[in-house]
Amino acid sequence: MDVAVQAEFRPENAEPRLLRDALGRFATGVTVVTCLSDGQPVGITANSFASVSLDPALVLWSIARSSSRFAAFAGAQNFAIHVLGADERDLAARFTRGGAGFDGLALSTGAGGTPLIEGTLARFDCALHQSLDGGDHVILLGRVLSASYRAGAPLVFSQGHFGGFAV
Numbered sequence: 325m326d327v328a329v330q331a332e333f334r335p336e337n338a339e340p341r342l343l344r345d346a347l348g349r350f351a352t353g354v355t356v357v358t359c360l361s362d363g364q365p366v367g368i369t370a371n372s373f374a375s376v377s378l379d380p381a382l383v384l385w386s387i388a389r390s391s392s393r394f395a396a397f398a399g400a401q402n403f404a405i406h407v408l409g410a411d412e413r414d415l416a417a418r419f420t421r422g423g424a425g426f427d428g429l430a431l432s433t434g435a436g437g438t439p440l441i442e443g444t445l446a447r448f449d450c451a452l453h454q455s456l457d458g459g460d461h462v463i464l465l466g467r468v469l470s471a472s473y474r475a476g477a478p479l480v481f482s483q484g485h486f487g488g489f490a491v
């Protein structure tokens with residue numbers, strides 16, 4: 325096995341690409357987080373989702389302060405986290421810059437009017453528990469009001485690519 329270190333990041337000789345590339349070795353799932361802002365549905369593709377606590381039921385994700393959607397999520401008392409299945413890559417593309425957003429999607433309504441996308445692999449309807457400073461991101465802790473899921477394999481993201489999960 326090749327265990328050679330390919331590159332090393334140190335804050336004092338900051339090369340952000342190295343940090344991003346190292347972080348990219350961590351595989352994540354992919355979510356779309358939604359909220360209602362000024363009566364309009366807002367959504368963003370996010371892989372920063374993590375489970376935090378079972379009792380009370382808490383989850384987190386983080387949003388970039390630089391995002392055009394930052395104000396919407398920073399001001400929302402509710403949000404819904406949709407975990408995407410392997411067959412829902414199109415949903416991930418919808419909620420990145422320039423994506424089609426909610427156009428033509430069947431929606432239902434969650435707590436506080438939060439737009440809910442139907443059929444995703446899992447969904448967590450949340451009330452904001454706490455927001456925390458996370459540097460150039462803000463960490464949003466959510467209290468889970470309801471959770472649901474269906475059978476299926478997750479969409480996976482690592483090293484800048486979408487992929488699948490093989491057992």
Ligand SMILES: Cc1cc2nc3c(=O)[nH]c(=O)nc-3n(C[C@H](O)[C@H](O)[C@H](O)COP(=O)(O)O)c2cc1C
Binds near residue numbers: 368386
């Ligand atoms: C796989 C993936 C994961 C992402 N995760 C996050 C995230 O956790 N938080 C975040 O703020 N943006 C995340 N983004 C970026 C946003 O989805 C979106 O592309 C970005 O906010 C676009 O900028 P805008 O909001 O200014 O239009 C992710 C993008 C991709 C493709």
